[in-house]
Amino acid sequence: MLKVLVSDPISDLGIQQLMDADDVTVDKNTGLSEDELVQIIGDYDALLVRSQTRVTERILAAGKKLKVVGRAGVGVDNIDLKAATQRGIIVINAPDGNTITTCEHTFAMMMALARHIPQAYAQTIVGTWDRKSFLGVELRNKTLGVLGMGRIGSEVAKRAKAFGMNILGYDPFLTEERAEKLGIKLASVNEIIRNADFMTVHTPLTPETKHMIARPQFEAMKKGMRIINCARGGVIDELALVEAINEGIVAGAAFDVFESEPPAQDHPFLSHPKIIVTPHLGASTVEAQENVAIDVSEQVLHILRDEPFKNAVNMPPVPSNVMTQLQPYFSLGEKLGSFAAQVTNQAVREIHVDYAGDLSSVDTQPLTRYILKGVLSRHLGSDVNIVNSVHLAKTRDIHLVVSQAPATKGFTNLITVTLKTQSGEEQRVAGTLLAGYGERIVQLNQFPVDVAPEAHFLLISHNDKPGIIGRVGTLLGENGVNIASMQVGRKIVGGEAIMILTVDKAVPKDVLVQLVGLPELNTAQEIVLN
Ligand SMILES: NC(=O)C1=CN([C@@H]2O[C@H](COP(=O)(O)OP(=O)(O)OC[C@H]3O[C@@H](n4cnc5c(N)ncnc54)[C@H](O)[C@@H]3O)[C@@H](O)[C@H]2O)C=CC1
Numbered sequence: 001m002l003k004v005l006v007s008d009p010i011s012d013l014g015i016q017q018l019m020d021a022d023d024v025t026v027d028k029n030t031g032l033s034e035d036e037l038v039q040i041i042g043d044y045d046a047l048l049v050r051s052q053t054r055v056t057e058r059i060l061a062a063g064k065k066l067k068v069v070g071r072a073g074v075g076v077d078n079i080d081l082k083a084a085t086q087r088g089i090i091v092i093n094a095p096d097g098n099t100i101t102t103c104e105h106t107f108a109m110m111m112a113l114a115r116h117i118p119q120a121y122a123q124t125i126v127g128t129w130d131r132k133s134f135l136g137v138e139l140r141n142k143t144l145g146v147l148g149m150g151r152i153g154s155e156v157a158k159r160a161k162a163f164g165m166n167i168l169g170y171d172p173f174l175t176e177e178r179a180e181k182l183g184i185k186l187a188s189v190n191e192i193i194r195n196a197d198f199m200t201v202h203t204p205l206t207p208e209t210k211h212m213i214a215r216p217q218f219e220a221m222k223k224g225m226r227i228i229n230c231a232r233g234g235v236i237d238e239l240a241l242v243e244a245i246n247e248g249i250v251a252g253a254a255f256d257v258f259e260s261e262p263p264a265q266d267h268p269f270l271s272h273p274k275i276i277v278t279p280h281l282g283a284s285t286v287e288a289q290e291n292v293a294i295d296v297s298e299q300v301l302h303i304l305r306d307e308p309f310k311n312a313v314n315m316p317p318v319p320s321n322v323m324t325q326l327q328p329y330f331s332l333g334e335k336l337g338s339f340a341a342q343v344t345n346q347a348v349r350e351i352h353v354d355y356a357g358d359l360s361s362v363d364t365q366p367l368t369r370y371i372l373k374g375v376l377s378r379h380l381g382s383d384v385n386i387v388n389s390v391h392l393a394k395t396r397d398i399h400l401v402v403s404q405a406p407a408t409k410g411f412t413n414l415i416t417v418t419l420k421t422q423s424g425e426e427q428r429v430a431g432t433l434l435a436g437y438g439e440r441i442v443q444l445n446q447f448p449v450d451v452a453p454e455a456h457f458l459l460i461s462h463n464d465k466p467g468i469i470g471r472v473g474t475l476l477g478e479n480g481v482n483i484a485s486m487q488v489g490r491k492i493v494g495g496e497a498i499m500i501l502t503v504d505k506a507v508p509k510d511v512l513v514q515l516v517g518l519p520e521l522n523t524a525q526e527i528v529l530n
């Protein structure tokens with residue numbers, strides 16, 4: 001039974017499909033400390049979190065069975081991605097489900113800021129009828145600067161237009177063309193700082209965005225600007241902002257997020273009359289919490305069941321049509337990698353993967369990960385998977401060369417894996433997916449073969465002499481090893497030849513020794529494909 005731990009409050013409706021799955025048990029255990037999580041995580045195959053649980057290296061290290069960490073939301077800054085990648089743990093998020101909700105919260109904050117709603121409410125409920133202190137401003141005809149024009153930033157811009165605002169947008173990926181389509185003006189950060197009446201940030205927190213609005217930006221800022229942050233604490237320097245408000249540069253600020261959450265009791269934002277705050281509520285609506293939980297549960301189930309999945313944060317994104325095209329090749333690719341690694345007797349220095357035919361015009365990166373997994377698992381075992389296979393190859397200085405070509409030597413698709421060692425040894429194995437027949441290994445070094453990749457192979461190199469096939473068959477029969485299929489390959493009559501046998505079970509070591517003792521037989525090796 002697969003076990004999933006939900007360690008933050010996540011919508012029950014959203015995780016219903018996980019709870020309904022016959023092969024999964026779900027434990028909800030929220031508010032655990034790091035130590036408590038370290039204690040129990042070893043039992044679980046998947047961990048589901050929101051933003052409260054900090055998924056640290058210690059927790060990941062203790063998660064011996066952990067295959068996936070699912071983040072019900074966008075930001076994954078509470079998860080140690082590097083440690084997860086090194087351990088081959090897939091991290092997925094739910095990037096779309098809370099876009100509108102967070103955009104609407106940004107608007108709620110902008111309007112509350114423009115009209116002093118929280119401050120006025122606080123006075124009104126204690127009996128102070130003060131209609132003078134809370135003079136607001138309209139949004140209409142004001143300039144809104146949006147830093148970060150991704151999912152949320154773009155939705156904010158759309159709605160701001162409906163309020164009659166002029167929008168200046170900055171994003172390293174925003175083109176003039178897209179800005180025009182969105183009906184906004186592409187601007188630099190400096191132009192936004194100098195011209196905006198309201199500014200809202202919608203970037204992740206990265207080394208580049210950390211304190212992107214700090215003292216120098218406040219010094220250059222248009223007087224009276226109002227600032228909203230519903231993205232990540234730290235994009236705006238909090239102390240510099242308080243200074244800028246006190247100096248009259250900034251008219252007010254609305255923050256949903258903090259550099260450290262929850263903020264300390266004496267955090268200057270909490271007592272400042274011109275700063276309004278919410279406790280990271282951007283994504284907190286019934287709809288968004290259901291959406292993100294459904295999205296992430298669905299992907300976690302796929303991952304636990306070894307099915308294709310999307311939204312992996314520590315793997316490059318792959319469009320679903322590409323994934324559908326590649327998926328039938330994953331198992332073949334891994335077997336070819338594993339086969340090649342088992343016939344290579346020295347440390348691999350280079351892995352060449354050549355894709356041909358149908359595979360020549362598709363992004364084959366995910367398939368390459370399976371091939372690398374196959375190659376590396378010979379020595380690294382279950383520590384290697386498709387998340388860390390590229391990383392592990394790099395850390396071992398193994399050079400990967402991938403090529404794609406339309407020609408296929410007669411096959412509609414062909415994958416050739418060549419392993420090169422430091423001493424110049426080269427082992428090549430090629431395979432194809434035959435319509436109606438499935439996976440086939442079609443080349444082994446210089447020998448053309450045609451064999452289905454089964455669990456147990458015997459690979460024999462011999463001289464092409466009469467009688468050898470019979471002698472091998474007799475010896476295996478006498479030792480209770482049943483032959484399922486046999487293929488013989490040779491380049492020239494009477495020359496060097498290979499025999500590939502599929503057998504029904506593992507071949508005992510002493511039988512391999514006896515095989516090598518047969519006349520005209522050079523080597524005998526067992527290959528196991530899982
Ligand atoms: N308050 C809350 O509860 C929530 C907060 N968020 C946060 O909101 C932020 C935005 O989320 P999405 O729009 O979904 O992400 P997104 O990935 O769609 O957009 C982020 C954009 O920021 C841009 N960007 C990166 N570096 C930049 C820079 N130096 N200057 C300007 N733009 C830069 C990126 O190019 C990207 O287009 C994220 O930090 C996310 O974690 C998201 C959901 C809820």
Ligand SMILES: O=C(O)CCC(=O)C(=O)O
Binds near residue numbers: 073280283
């Ligand atoms: O789970 C939450 O409420 C936080 C949402 C968030 O910040 C995100 O999705 O990036």
